[in-house]
Amino acid sequence: MATDWQPGFEPLPDFERLFDEHQSMVFSLALRMTGDRGLAEEIAQDVFLALDENMGKIESAQHACFWLRRVAISRSTDALRRRRARGFGQWVEIDENHGSQAEESSSPLGSRIEALLATLPEAQRAAIVLRYQEDMTPEEIAATLGAPLATVKSHLQRGLKLLRAKAESKLKEYIRAV
């Protein structure tokens, strides 16, 4: 599914086709990074408007996909930083937002896992989301995030370990309650 961008693959489709093709990807990346549907929608909008401004620099469909992933992650990180700087309690916000998100998620268990994902450090969360949402390899994630491969592998390993530990303690309680 995911391919690292290499110049000269497919010709570049027009903006609207790119939007239709990638809107769920950009929105989902922002949603998993921020844990807030409203903020994710704003970020997705910003990302596509930025794409429109930068269409002249986009060389192919693959490049557009690579660019969108990269910008979606960086804008989400920026939005989280801005929100922290404004003094919002991040964990409270995420917890509240995931309450409303549970209705739309495929299973209650899935929404619990998403809530746990939102408690991971940003870098680990980004790596895990790109790995499991976008099916990207560590090499592709490193290229997208502009990070060394070893760092990405470490984020994936640590993030997964942390998520597993949290899931073991939190979800067992959840399952008992169900």
Added chain:
Amino acid sequence: MPFEQPFEHIDEFERELRETLKRQPAPVSLKYRVMEYRRQNRGQIQSIRPAQRQRNRMIWLERIAASLVLAGVAGSALVGRYAIERRRGEEAKQQVFTALRITNHAFQVMNEQLQQQDKDSH
């Protein structure tokens, strides 16, 4: 129930994670909003462009004019300095000539006196 057991098998956990993190459809309003902003921005950009081009041209003209003024000031300063040094050189030359004339006159006087003495002794 798969989650009654601890997540010993990472593959199982990863499978569940992959299932959970499937892409979600974007809200329908997103496309409308993006297209609307895009349309409005296009209109604004097109109306802004001629004025922006005019402003850019004025900025460049101002920069060129400022460069010319600076070059003129620097050039006249250099010419003035050259003229002052040349005048000082002329003055020094005149002083040397005056000194040489005085010395020459003194030698002539001495020479005349010596000749007069020679005549007197003969």
